[in-house]
Amino acid sequence: MKEKVAVIGGGPAGIIAAGFASSRNKEVKLFEKNNKLGKKLFITGKGRCNITNNADVETFLDNVTTNKDFLYSALYSYTNRDILALLNKCGLKTKVERGGRIFPVSDKSSDIIKAFEKFLIEKNVDIILNKEVNKVSHRDGFFTLTFKDSSSENFDKVIIATGGKSYPITGSTGDGYKFAKDLGHSTIALKPGLVPCETKEKWVRDLQGLTLKNISISAYIGNKKTYENFGEMLFTHFGLTGPIILTMSNIINKHVSAKEEIILYIDLKPALSFEKLDNRILKDFDKYNNKQIKNGLKDLLPQKLIPIILRLSNINESQYINQITKEERIRLIENIKKLKLNFLKFRPIEEAIITSGGISTLEINPSTMESKLVKGLFFAGEVIDVDSLTGGYNLQNAYSTGYLAGINC
Template sequence: MEEKVAIIGGGPAGMIAAGIAGSRGKNITLFEKNQKLGKKLFITGKGRCNITNNGDIEDLIQSVVVNNTFLYSAFYTFTNQDIIDLLNKYGVRTKVERGNRVFPESDKSSDVIKALEKFLNDNNVNIKLNTEIKDIIKDNENGLFSIKTQNNEILKFNKVIIATGGKSYEQTGSTGDGYKFSKKFNHTIIDLKPALVPCEVKENWITELQGLSLKNVTISAYTENKKIFEEFGEMIFTHYGISGPIVLTMSNYINKYISKSNDIKIKIDLKPALDFKKLESRLIKDFEKYSKKQFKNALNELLPKKLIPVIIKLSGIPEDKFINQITKEERTHLINILKGLTLTFKKFRPLNEGIITSGGISTLEIDPSTMESKIIKGLFFAGEVIDVDALTGGFNLQIAYSTGYLAGYNC
């Protein structure tokens, strides 16, 4: 009898799983609650779709912040080159940008989705859109899974792959359904937290900097004087705290310490290209040039306009003090602020604002070489629903393809 496989979730993990399982002659039905496939994929990379990362496999593994060893088999079985080759086959030419990020040459995520849809059609996948799954039950007598749709239709399958995504960006359909189904099958759900998410801070002066974007700064995070993160790049101030590429990356590292420490400090080096002595020389030059000006009018060449009043306030130097009256001690204090503008971490923005969800189905209960449940035979998992998460740069999408491939191949 022909094996029937249900795949729940039409994101990247579900689409790869469905296409691969279909290519092996299985009767595949892909269920998607939205009116089209790949709704979250469509908005990734600001609509350009950061398909994957062009680093080697060890780079991929090192980019995974939580449970990276679980992904060895997945990453080596279906590689970043494999997804590029698959998309090339269906007409998507790719390019590599900064940080080894891979994008479609067209800069259109819709081209990636169209290619994956062709892949599904070529492998005879039955796609059911606008179909929300309400329940999954396994009959222990015949070993079949009964899937109940929102129309109370009951459909029978031999195998099921749960690829429903996480619980962030709920407007894309990621409402945590997979966790609910898995819990019913006695799977452990590791606490859900936002990952790759902006941070709120305690300092009130942050509101004065709302909208200010900084390039070429270094951000560091500390817990009890231990440095847990440092990265150079871009960031932005918001009305509640900080965001931007290096802040989103930092959030994954803070995530690992948040339960162990309530005291996390964030430091921004506004001038990382200059060490203390070089910055002092630069400041002395500027101060000589503007020696007859007031302090508030002497920092225009050094800092963005919006940042100057905040730095003045933090320095404790009166804004109307003349430059030629500023003491060496005051100058030293100012340099320390420029090299370590300090913020106090308050909390992450809500789960729904995270790019991905940290936590999910425990990797201890999933076979890493097949993605099959160790608890329920015939039940498989793929993608963000599993307790693995990585940095930005195409790594999380590669997790989706690689785990999707293993689930599809082994179901």
């Protein structure tokens, strides 16, 4: 008689876990409370879904920000090459873009879901949609799943792959943490990971929608530089977002409860030293000598940003360039090279791309994803206290941990 395995959660971790568990001659039921699989995948990468990255395994590990050592075995056991081979075999064509990010050629996340569904069907997984698990209990070597409709079913083994608590509209409402707690596991405090931040400055509202490319940002906690990166960011009505801001959030969110203030500095012209920027501005001043200063910086800065920089530099925007003093010019350069923003807080976890925190890795075997506390209980994906930076790295964590759970259950 086949062992019965329940996989809770139809995201990438649950799909991979279910498929590989079934390939080991198990009777596998995949429970998803939504009306379709991979609902969160549909919205990732602006609907395109950054499947994984083209990097080597060591680079994947370098991009892990929480519990890197725990993921070592998983990432080496099931690599980006493995997931791409699986998806390609199921009919998905992929392409590599900037930063090694891998997307479907069609730019449609729905095509990834179709490939995963084909994989599950080929592996004879019983896919049960619109079925919400309310409770998981363990007694006499069996697991009992109690559902929202009050029905229940017994299983030999259970894989919890319910995701985190970000994007609750996709079904990631933290169910797995409750199941784990009821079974004796502990959870590391949940925080938003890869999330925009709010600033104390109100002038950011005037810049809403402005994207800055090829800039650098630094974050200081106390007097210590905690983060520095180069790339693209976007102003919002509440603060900042964009690739380098999301990455920053996953680095400094470990410090947001600290008493020290967090100060952000944006270098709008990182390719130019203070002296070279001064020379550049002098040339522009010479070119627009008889114009007002607000019209003399249009070759250097985005139009929306000019009045803000002038205000922070204590320069009247109607002042003529030929009246600008050296001291005023220096203040202008200082604000271009070191635009200061006072960090207020991160946006709520519901707006985060991933959840930082989760089931303690100390209670999970990193080689199998099996619980060290309850035999036959496994975890996979974002529900575990592991997270990485943007670029397809977090989804690979899901595939890799799902694989280990599947082949070991």
